Amino acid sequence: MPRRFGRRLRLGLLLGVALLPASQAIKLVPIPALPPGVTTPALPEIPPVTPAAPAIKPLPTTVPAQSIPTDPLYPRQWNLPVIHAAQAWALAPGGPVTVAVLDTGYVNSPELSGRVVNGHDFVSDPARSGDGDGRDPDATGVGEYAYHAEVVANIIAAGRDGRGMVGINPQAKVVQIRVAGTDGLVDPTDLVDAMKWAVGMSIPGVPANPNPARLLNLSLYADFIPLTRCDPRIQAAIDVITTKGAVVIAGAANDGADSAGYSPAGCRNVLTVTSVTEAGTRPAYANWGRAVALAAPGGEQGHGIVSSSVTGGGGERTPNGTSFAAPHATGVASLLLSVRPRLSPALLRSYLTRSAIPFPGGRCDPEPAHTCGRGTLNAEAAVKLAVASSAGK
Numbered sequence: 001m002p003r004r005f006g007r008r009l010r011l012g013l014l015l016g017v018a019l020l021p022a023s024q025a026i027k028l029v030p031i032p033a034l035p036p037g038v039t040t041p042a043l044p045e046i047p048p049v050t051p052a053a054p055a056i057k058p059l060p061t062t063v064p065a066q067s068i069p070t071d072p073l074y075p076r077q078w079n080l081p082v083i084h085a086a087q088a089w090a091l092a093p094g095g096p097v098t099v100a101v102l103d104t105g106y107v108n109s110p111e112l113s114g115r116v117v118n119g120h121d122f123v124s125d126p127a128r129s130g131d132g133d134g135r136d137p138d139a140t141g142v143g144e145y146a147y148h149a150e151v152v153a154n155i156i157a158a159g160r161d162g163r164g165m166v167g168i169n170p171q172a173k174v175v176q177i178r179v180a181g182t183d184g185l186v187d188p189t190d191l192v193d194a195m196k197w198a199v200g201m202s203i204p205g206v207p208a209n210p211n212p213a214r215l216l217n218l219s220l221y222a223d224f225i226p227l228t229r230c231d232p233r234i235q236a237a238i239d240v241i242t243t244k245g246a247v248v249i250a251g252a253a254n255d256g257a258d259s260a261g262y263s264p265a266g267c268r269n270v271l272t273v274t275s276v277t278e279a280g281t282r283p284a285y286a287n288w289g290r291a292v293a294l295a296a297p298g299g300e301q302g303h304g305i306v307s308s309s310v311t312g313g314g315g316e317r318t319p320n321g322t323s324f325a326a327p328h329a330t331g332v333a334s335l336l337l338s339v340r341p342r343l344s345p346a347l348l349r350s351y352l353t354r355s356a357i358p359f360p361g362g363r364c365d366p367e368p369a370h371t372c373g374r375g376t377l378n379a380e381a382a383v384k385l386a387v388a389s390s391a392g393k
């Protein structure tokens with residue numbers, strides 16, 4: 001049995017905001033206005049604009065009617081307007097891009113009818129698997145956290161079908177790969193094999209993956225290791241799958257801490273995503289720091305991410321956490337691949353981060369160290385960069 005480090009109340013799954021003791025909660029304070037009489041330094045003189053210069057064409061602000069879904073939860077999906085989803089759909093309505101979700105496993109979500117694959121169960125420890133054995137070809141989720149992968153997949157890919165919610169790429173195909181036990185914890189060796197299998201590499205004793213993915217959503221971090229740096233085994237796996245064209249998109253974790261100590265959030269070649277609120281600020285639970293590439297809506301207590309869920313009351317849940325921020329970036333990445341299927345990992349990362357919406361006042365948090373990457377995910381602007389590019393066709 002591996003030693004458990006830093007377990008406390010944490011889970012490998014990036015769930016909930018109640019994990020940070022109230023005494024440590026970071027309060028957001030407004031940035032004070034400058035006192036009277038204090039002026040900002042004079043700006044350098046800008047050369048006069050040549051009168052002949054064409055006026056800058058304003059970006060369209062209206063959304064074509066066909067881009068507005070009729071799914072009943074859509075009016076409560078505040079996270080989608082935050083990332084300009086409807087404007088993006090006008091340019092890229094979605095396509096059958098394969099996405100791997102490494103998480104709690106397979107749930108037959110009606111939102112993903114015909115588009116969800118029961119991948120493989122990589123939980124090797126029968127004491128934590130809840131299904132009586134170790135690894136096996138049935139990835140069905142077991143236990144109280146089984147909904148986690150379902151919600152993550154639905155944020156990425158829920159159908160535009162007039163029921164429940166709508167996902168960011170309503171035509172994506174999702175391969176559900178089980179790596180979290182019934183305790184919500186993730187073993188690094190299971191995670192390493194699952195990542196390689198997800199992209200189509202062969203793993204001894206496991207049948208070949210008929211649906212290899214270039215996008216891997218990891219709304220989790222590995223347990224049983226110290227949270228002080230990227231685990232070298234996980235880094236090695238990420239490096240090899242990156243050379244095969246895959247992108248790992250990870251949640252930053254929910255400890256209100258520097259994400260650099262977490263795996264995969266703190267690893268190289270990972271697109272690490274933290275949470276912002278509807279207002280574009282960092283909720284106290286959300287990890288931060290230089291390892292974070294960008295932010296996406298992850299919600300907060302009382303204002304979570306509305307999602308369809310077969311086991312939720314009334315068929316829905318409203319969770320919050322960086323678990324639910326990362327799949328926004330994964331969904332948008334899949335929209336980019338729907339229009340430019342051969343985009344490299346570096347260009348995918350570049351388009352997603354360069355297009356991000358600046359944080360209010362230029363920062364997600366008044367504390368300078370608590371950074372959230374380049375800005376908040378902007379589906380519309382990212383798709384525009386991809387469409388304008390000659391790369392990846």
Ligand SMILES: [Ca+2]
Pocket residue numbers: 121123129131132133134135136
């Ligand atoms: Ca099993």
Ligand SMILES: [Ca+2]
Pocket residue numbers: 071111158159160161162163164165166167
């Ligand atoms: Ca739906």
